[in-house]
Amino acid sequence: MLTLIAACDGATATELSAAIGMEKLKLKRRIRKLKELGLTESLAVGYRLSERGRAFLKGAVTHKKADGAEDTIRFSS
Template sequence: MLFKAALLNLIADGSVTLAFRHWRRPTVRAGGTLRTAIGVLLIEAVEAVRAEDLTEDDARRSGFVSRDALLKSVVPRGEGALYRIAFSRLGDDPREALRLEDCLDDIDLADLTASLARLDRDRPWTAAVLRLIGQRDGTTAVEIAAAIRLEKPVVKRRIRQLKELGLTESLSSGYRLSPRGRAALPSLPKRVSSEEDD
């Protein structure tokens, strides 16, 4: 479930606490969480609703100026149902703090090395991707895909795995190494940090 940047600001200050989506089946569930650019959201409720039952309060709480504006935004597109999603901001994304941890000891480096080795189990790729991202802030998934000869969707999934380890972060276009990633890369074993691309 994605939100536009302007709406994220309203979510951050608590003005927006609802969203409406037309889905074949919900992509979030009550009690689950959703990571966004402004932190982690707690999904409080997900319920199917009828467009004719939407209210002015629904519109206000979802960031629209009127019920009519909300109704225009939820016109069905194909099969499925309209869902009302209630949420609140739970807190900061824990990956943000992890990315800033750039004082790494031997235990941290051993843990990172083991994690990267698991990711490399079927085909080594972590070293090549970390090197490419480290060469220039804003390196894109398209550039990485061409360099390591993988499809862009596969590259994006793999970069998300590096992000989970706190090693990379997304920019408005492309990626860069986080402070943790910059600190870790030179210290990682040669097998991880300087293997040749396949």
């Protein structure tokens, strides 16, 4: 889902659901979960990846600790 949103920056739920053949309401629920994780952003019309979402796709996410310090978490495939 993240790669689809990255490839279709600003696309609406209708456009995204048509692109992958998923019911629009199901797609919106999934995007909402990604938004709760800070990976996507809602635009006035459409969706895009957040900075965190782009970092996640690249394999690294910065995480802010309770004390204000930041850790970079790297993922490998």
